[in-house]
Amino acid sequence: MRNTPIAEVIEGLLESKSMFRNRDVLRSTYVPDYLPHRDREVEALLKILVVALRGDTPSNILIYGKTGTGKTAVTTHVGDELEKVGGKRGIPCRVLYMNCEVIDTQYRLLANLARNFGKRIPMTGWPTDQVYSEFRNAVDSKEQVVVIILDEIDKLTKKGDDVLYSLSRINSTLKRAKVSLVGISNDLTFTEFLDPRIRSSLGEEELVFPPYNADQLADILQQRAEMAFGNGALGGDVISLCAALAAREHGDARKALDLLRVSAELAERSGSMSVHEANVRKAQSRIESDRVEEVIVTLPTQSKLLLYGITMLDRATGSLRKPSGRTIMSTGEVYRIYKRMCGMIDLDALTQRRITELISELDMLGIVNATVVNRGRYGMTKEISLETPADHVHDMLITDTRLQPLMDLKLDSFQAQLGM
Ligand SMILES: Nc1ncnc2c1ncn2[C@@H]1O[C@H](COP(=O)(O)OP(=O)(O)O)[C@@H](O)[C@H]1O
Ligand SMILES: [Mg+2]
The missing domain is CATH 3.40.50.300 (P-loop containing nucleotide triphosphate hydrolases)
Structure with a gap:
């Protein structure tokens, strides 16, 4: 039973302080009057x-x-x-x-x-x-x-x-x-x-x-932060960390602002009155995994299957490599797996040339890393590796009903087929 009068509860709620003065200015739709740099x-x-x-x-x-x-x-x-x-x-x-x-x-x-x-x-x-x-x-x-x-x-x-x-x-x-x-x-x-x-x-x-550098991003964030937050809401290194992380990508002010906003929201949700470095790190990985997920679920089926093949190869060889190492795959290996999987789900296989193009697209989307290497007289080839943990990618792909027949594909029988 509540014995506090309702008016007092409302008073209390209104007074309960928020770290935000105006959170809307952190949204990407807000355009300030002055644009630094x-x-x-x-x-x-x-x-x-x-x-x-x-x-x-x-x-x-x-x-x-x-x-x-x-x-x-x-x-x-x-x-x-x-x-x-x-x-x-x-x-x-x-x-x-x-x-x-x-x-x-x-x-x-x-x-x-x-x-x-x-x-x-x-x-x-x-x-x-x-x-x-x-x-x-x-x-x-x-x-x-x-x-x-x-x-x-x-x-x-x-x-x-x-x-x-x-x-x-x-x-x-x-x-x-x-x-x-x-x-x-x-x-x-x-x-x-x-x-x-x-x-x-x-x-x-x-x-x-031109892209913004870290110092310029910090100025842009500082301007918004002064409008968005009350005094003392930001830990000393929060702005420089958001700026540095966004500058590392390609100097994207939207990314920097998103990081600051999500960091503050995470801090607020955890009941804190101020934002700290740990919130920024968490925000960074939250944003990145949201982005990867969005990209993956909207891929066309062929690219999904190709990526599925890459994750299977990565997982199959995962037990054989050092914990820090990545699995490097060649276009030929990836193509063989892809082609076999096409048969399993009744999809017409694309040519190796087309698959090479799709690999480049996945590279541009930041899902895989594909580097062209010169193998002397064997010609040019691509060295492919995953940018995101294989299990994570796998779980997102398997939500597609067309790929579900592949769900029962056991890693060990797959390894045996590959002759590992
Ligand atoms: N120089 C700047 N000063 C303040 N805010 C900026 C500046 N440049 C970009 N922004 C903010 O960053 C976000 C992304 O900018 P936007 O103009 O949409 O980028 P683009 O159109 O080049 O993708 C917006 O919220 C915008 O207000
Ligand atoms: Mg634009």
Whole structure:
């Protein structure tokens, strides 16, 4: 039985202190007013776009950089500033943000753009040319500056070339308005696959965002931490550790912020009022295993089977190696196992060449490590090893029903078959 009045319980709960002052600022959707270590990029972008406010035609821009280098944050921030300056000077200025990972066809892209100008476009059905004309006419209905940000532009399906061609040359068909296209890509090789005419008109200006180093990440974290936490909530080494771990990957600010947020959440859940190094280490392994899991469960069946073969090889030889050592496998070995397993689950085996490509993909995803080595007169081969503990990967793969017939495959009979 409770003998404390309810009002007092609520008081107590409200007063029970949290280490957070504002936890939302640690989320990746939050964009601070000032972006440390991006002055150069902010200025470069503003300089290119601001000419439109003087009545000249602005260049189109392509922005490249790895994930978490601040491309989206900088571009949306500059967009906001431009709208503000335009407003003050009485020049109508619209900045339209489109994420091509979500809006991934040319019809949807044009329809979305046109709807921003009050046009009513059905979800499907019109010829694309007509949607484009609607958009073009709406833009040119008055003097204005329109900046179209196409984030993750490389995700626009291959069929998107026509729309990029038209949009990147739209200025030559406009009488009153000025349009600038800002394409953002995580993939530095993206333009290699574009029609050269589109490449040159889209990339009139190019900006590359370099990865952050550990010191820069620490500054970015420090800025957020001051807003997010109350005094004394962070142990002395927490920020530098988060920054160092994120810098080791590829200088990803999103990763650094995620680490700090998850560390704090883990500390909070354990009833602590402050965050310490141990929380960061735990957060790091939690995030990594979540990421691996997400990658593995979404792999196509062929890649899953290939990876299953690799884990079996790793486990079968595991008892034979030193505890610290990794099992190194060759493409040929992996291919033989893969092919045999295809027979067991009624899957058509791919060629060894295709499997070599899939191995490279797994390498890029960070699931395996594949190094090309030169074996002299035997030619080039790949040395493959697992990046994540085999048992862990195995357990995730076996949740796929197509792979379940392989579950009964005993390690020892497998070893015998391999002649171990
Ligand atoms: N210079 C910076 N200062 C403060 N926060 C930053 C900075 N660069 C990136 N961020 C933050 O890191 C996260 C990832 O940045 P984002 O712009 O989405 O990266 P990208 O688009 O290059 O993948 C976001 O939460 C963003 O606010
Ligand atoms: Mg982005």
